[in-house]
Amino acid sequence: MLHVDFAILKTWNPPLMNAAGRKAVWTSVSAQGLQLTNSLEEAAWDVDPAQVHICQQCGVYGCYEGGYVRITRLEEHVLWTAPYMDETMDRLDIDTVASAIYERGAVAIPTQVWESWRSRVNNLPAASSFPAATRRELAAAWRMEAHPGLRELPWMEMLAHISEKLLASDSLGYDQAMDQIHALLDWFLEAPAEPLAGALKPLKATQARLEVLRFDGPAERDWPALAYEHGAWLPALGADWLYSEA
Numbered sequence: 001m002l003h004v005d006f007a008i009l010k011t012w013n014p015p016l017m018n019a020a021g022r023k024a025v026w027t028s029v030s031a032q033g034l035q036l037t038n039s040l041e042e043a044a045w046d047v048d049p050a051q052v053h054i055c056q057q058c059g060v061y062g063c064y065e066g067g068y069v070r071i072t073r074l075e076e077h078v079l080w081t082a083p084y085m086d087e088t089m090d091r092l093d094i095d096t097v098a099s100a101i102y103e104r105g106a107v108a109i110p111t112q113v114w115e116s117w118r119s120r121v122n123n124l125p126a127a128s129s130f131p132a133a134t135r136r137e138l139a140a141a142w143r144m145e146a147h148p149g150l151r152e153l154p155w156m157e158m159l160a161h162i163s164e165k166l167l168a169s170d171s172l173g174y175d176q177a178m179d180q181i182h183a184l185l186d187w188f189l190e191a192p193a194e195p196l197a198g199a200l201k202p203l204k205a206t207q208a209r210l211e212v213l214r215f216d217g218p219a220e221r222d223w224p225a226l227a228y229e230h231g232a233w234l235p236a237l238g239a240d241w242l243y244s245e246a
């Protein structure tokens with residue numbers, strides 16, 4: 001997950017002209033070396049999926065191939081996740097997702113950072129106007145942390161792959177680790193539209209212990225998928241963040 005503590009805003013001129021026949025002025029946003037949007041002014045914020053990379057020739061939604069995100073609000077964050085291919089939430093639409101999500105997983109923007117962008121570009125919707133994040137978005141954020149090839153599989157294929165390749169996790173044997181993966185998937189899938197009652201928390205600010213799934217294969221395929229805190233198993237979002245309702 002990419003947590004946007006600090007972003008760089010730059011104004012630039014796309015080739016397109018504005019209604020008055022002058023060069024348009026757009027504001028791009030980058031964080032940790034990745035562009036989040038090429039135009040705070042023209043990104044399609046109020047469409048689902050939103051498009052955060054807009055065609056610089058015409059400025060029309062959908063002309064640029066890709067740049068799509070689903071935008072929700074999760075407590076103190078505006079959360080960008082990969083859109084699903086369809087309603088079943090079985091597969092993420094990796095081919096058209098915004099490049100920052102492809103590279104780093106979900107993008108979490110603190111609402112105060114979002115509001116600071118809004119103070120510069122006033123057509124930006126308020127953070128509070130986005131729909132509440134549900135288990136569907138948390139599942140999308142969670143699975144993006146798995147290695148490419150695993151993260152985009154339909155759930156059952158993903159589960160089959162994990163059960164075939166998993167060796168163990170840091171403190172759990174194979175069977176116990178599989179039980180926790182099953183329990184988390186059941187929770188995601190039994191009520192995908194349920195709004196989330198918790199929040200994203202930095203691992204450092206909790207007592208949680210990270211639990212990395214170790215696979216039979218190169219170490220870069222290992223997945224820090226879970227965290228353990230006060231008797232509860234929680235979804236980890238990369239090595240530094242977790243989701244908790246405590």
Ligand SMILES: [Zn+2]
Binds near residue numbers: 055056059064
């Ligand atoms: Zn175009």
